[in-house]
Amino acid sequence: MSDPATPNQTSTEGSSLYQPLNRETNEIRIFDLSPGKAGDPITGRLRVVSLNRKPRFDALSYVWGAPEPQTVITLRGGHSVSIGPNLHLALSDLRRRWRPLKLWADALCINQQDDEEKGHQVPLMSRIFREARMMRAWLNQEIDAKCPALRALRWLVENSLYKREVRATPCWSNTIKRRLHMLQEVESHDWNFWKPVTDILENKYWFRLWIQQELIISSNVRFHIRKTEIAGRHLLRLHDKLLLSWLYESVLDADHPGQRLPEGYTLALLGGNQLVDGIKNFNSIIPLIFFVSKSIGLETTKLPDLVYGCLALANSSEISTLRVDYALPISQVYTDVIRNHLVYWKNLDFMLFSSSRDCEEYPTWLPVPDRLPDFEVVMWGKRLELDWLGIPASVSDDGLSLGVQACQLDKVAHTSSFTPSARGVPMAADLQAVSECYLKIHPDSMEGEVWSAECLVDILKWPFSIGIGYDPIEGVQKALWGLLEVAKSGQHAELDWDRALEALARTPAADKEFITALRQIVPHLCAQIPMATHYGRLGLVGCTNPDVTPRETDQVWLVAGCSQPVVLREQDSSPGHFSVIGIAKFAEFIDQHNTRVTGWFQDRISRGEAPEDFTQRIVLV
Template sequence: MTALRKRRTPSTASSQPNSIKRAKKSTQFHHYQPLQHLQQEIRLLQLLPGKPGSRIAIKLLTVSLNDNPEYEALSYCWGPPQPSYDIFIHVNSSENNEHQPTESISSFPVGRNLRKALDDLRHQDRPRLIWNDAICINQKDNVEKGHQIQLMHQIYTRAKVVCAWIDHNVRPRTSVFDDLENLGKGVELDDFYDPSYWYPVADIFRNEYWCRLWIQQELILAAKVDVYCRRDVFSGEQLLEFQQKVNVVKSQRTRLGGPEFVLSRYIDGNTSAEPTPEIFGGGVIQARINMREGREAQEAYSISLSSSSSSSSPRSPTSDGQSPSPIHGFKITRGLLASSLLNLFLQSSSVRMTNPRDRLYGILGLATDIAHGPGLEVNYDASPIWVYAQVFRHFIHRYKSLSFLCFNKSNPRGSYTSRKGFPSWMPHADVCWSSVNASKACGAMLATPHIVSIDLETLCLHAQGIKVDTIKHIDQINGDGRGWTPIPEWLDQMESFCRKTWPDANSSSSPLHERDDVTSLMFPWLSPKRYKNMWKLDKPDPARRVHLIRSLLAAARKADQKDLSTGDIIRGGYTPTNIIPMDVREECHPLHVEINAVVLFGTEGSRVGSMARTSDIRVGDEIWILFGCRMPIMMRPKKEEGKGSRYQVIGPAVVPGVMKGEVIKDAGESVDHGTTIILE
């Protein structure tokens, strides 16, 4: 391909006589004609034939999706806007002469990537009909952009083929691409001793293309994908199959160390122990599965809501003037939430976008639950935080739940967006759904009328709940959380923590750290089923937890080294090797992870609990149960004058004796009059 020609300022030429009716180049850029949005009109780009490297010429055609036009769609990474290059739009016009139409040519500036993509895709002997967002949408018209974005689902699902163009050279082509064609059809990743055999294929996925938000949506919606590595064309389905097989390690611990692990780290450029966050369910194929399961789950959920609402009694209006629905105890299933608007929004923190508002707008075509609930406004003039607030307003309306408050405020590895400027109640990248599913802190209140709304002007969340307790002291056990504290020292720290919480406890033969509520904080807060799926182990009961702790202490006393830690045990770094049974060593892994990921706290009411080590918990923070939130929430009262019942959300907490609705049950009927608070 010859070198690209940069844009040049057109030279000044004398006007042609009106009598000359021939093609002429305009010194003006192309002016768009308005689309009829009610008719679902879109523009298509007719890519005129030409030799490689010659100037790009196109025509723009206006069609209605109602007429089922046949076309392809282009998916590519926009890249930097400068330098830009002119392409030329041929426009037929009969304005000046009713009998002899003229053809004018308008220049249109495009970025380098689009210029190269069009050059690689065009035929030399015939035109090609393509939809492309940068040209087919008037990018300077925010109203048109809003309407066209709402058609994006249809545009990409109806395209005959989505042409994924990547600025990547695969020359020379080796035998690995022949094996790619048979991947999953008799050929598997581990058929080759050295995973680096697959690096030429993996190199395709190292391109920035795969990390862009809009591209994720385009590929997921596509009925068929052809991947263009410049002029080389590959089966999109086989490349996506490769992506699916590699990304399995991001959700299954048992795959760590295999070829998928090596290839995943190679693609992500990741040398750390933790996997890079997955993109939209672990890949395009998995996201398509999520969409299919999501539609089925949403239909079933809608039926259950209809059955429930038909038997409900009239209710008083909420603060935003709408009649509230009872918070139903909906089961937070993977099928229901994997392709939900909220979950896609949270996952989108790990993909790149030029406009932060696209974090919502770039996923609208994928969400399976947006047909239910208040309308979502596409408004590029609104602030990004206002745009994001619509996601959570929709979740409250659809699921009658506040469990999205159960999130960790720290930015995960691989996140491209910051929490700066977010309201304290608004999740950034992750909700602890596994812990949410194991909790029922609000008990029967899941079906009790309540006030809950998001004020889109102030961006405050109004909710009801009851205060449970106040933080008295905080302890960060195990120092910096790296897991190298000697086991006897760690247990001494645990005992000291317990003595602060229960200073009047009688001395007994059993240490306080062996109490059920304390040992439960040493293991992940998960349901037995989720625990088994994640760790391939049965969740230990109280007696088993005490046995494990005592076994670890006994091993530390028998070890040759005096500083034996839980980290040494799970890595096998101890002698003699027979000081601890294999089953205890395996069960030590989740314990090691948990005790190094949390801080412990004691309360004025003599309760104990834990929060993520990254949380900003302080003495004086309050534990609340909010109606409709399945986990206790740590909140900080606003002390400023005139703030009233206003709080800052710190995050979810695990508090034994509260997690199963015990507080709600003990409160009885008085709990109906919860306190109305404002979260900022």
């Protein structure tokens, strides 16, 4: 389903073409595409079936594209309907010569003029694509069917090394290591050999949110590059290889085709990841808001689709009471998501987000479309369910405030005068910003010693050791020490980050792990603001609004249900009401499983303190 919120077809028979569907029996419409040869008019019929009766059909996945010029097709029963050019081309290419094709195509099978119908058909998306006999993915792109790269794709998938590699592994780190072997399989060909196929992966088809979630929930995918067919596992296998080669072999190569892959969540989960099976079985251990946050780089026509386009990936119990309503404002859609999240997942890690724009129309605690996750732990399922002290958080009736139980931990004493904001800033300036805050805490330290301070390494390694479920990437600490030594010596220090990384990658110490670690460290250095606190803590702040930075009157709080401290600012006009400035990273609260904040609360209770003795109710606005 490419974009259910955008109508692009009308019927000459008015509403008689689309009779109401029975929600109780999960009715959908199937389009029986009549056979024909090239040039024949498209014809067929729409019929209603119940998903409960396990009908046989294929599901069409495509990009709607421009709505004009419209083509009128004739349906049995005297109806006719106008469809867009991409759908017309897709039906023409997929049509069989001698027998009909039973097809679910969103633009035809859902009444796009009826928001109420869309509201109950969109939640059926997961079942439609799971239960379809095949997902037929059509791309409006030409390719030579005799291209050698197409023949090589089959070998890429069916050789014995691949069969060994895709076995399920309980540990994600082992999966990564196994998948590195994939890079050895095409040593006899350079990337120019694969260009006819890699060009397919740059098609705008892959950048649509609806299409990405269709790919992950479908069990059998067949790609139609116009009339050329490619097995889904073949093309997706090459995608995995491109992505891994870019990450582990050619991180700084601007010409590498992996640079041009879509920034989504779905394709990255495909290559044998153990989470996929849970998603396919409605038992996802990943909260809905995580998928929503990862869909930011993908395309939708309307903002509500950033939520609705992810429903098929979410846990069925979490979304059981979430209604699809395109008439709701986006702020209400997001508030409803958070309410469901609080009930099912019982944590507040949705606050661990940063923003790329001013979001004044939203409460500061509410994740919105342009706020990205501060780290990829965010709410990694019930395995990390946090201690609520028996006092749950609650969203106000108007959705504007969030009541939480919290404890004040510290106060901001100093923030850097230099605010990291982009990869184009000099490397030394970023590192000097951290050093500046360190000197506020330890004024007697020599500057040379600052660059090698152990606490700097502890702070800067935080993204790689928490919440992911596996050990930190080997080489991270080595890369951090390397950066600090470069800054200390002045070598490359005046270069911006991208040029400095290119220079460092050419040094004798620049093995694959070193380059990979650098690539992951740099975005965090560029996005965080160093700070020192009243009690001598050195930390980093990821702000929820880029135009609002921490100041000396701000406070650091531990919020029950949130796995990292947060920087809050009390409202002058409303004591006890706080806006969220950002998430705070301190070495003492960082561990592999992201649970030290919970442990802090539990330790207080184990010493005989009651929650009301050391926490208070505050309101986030």
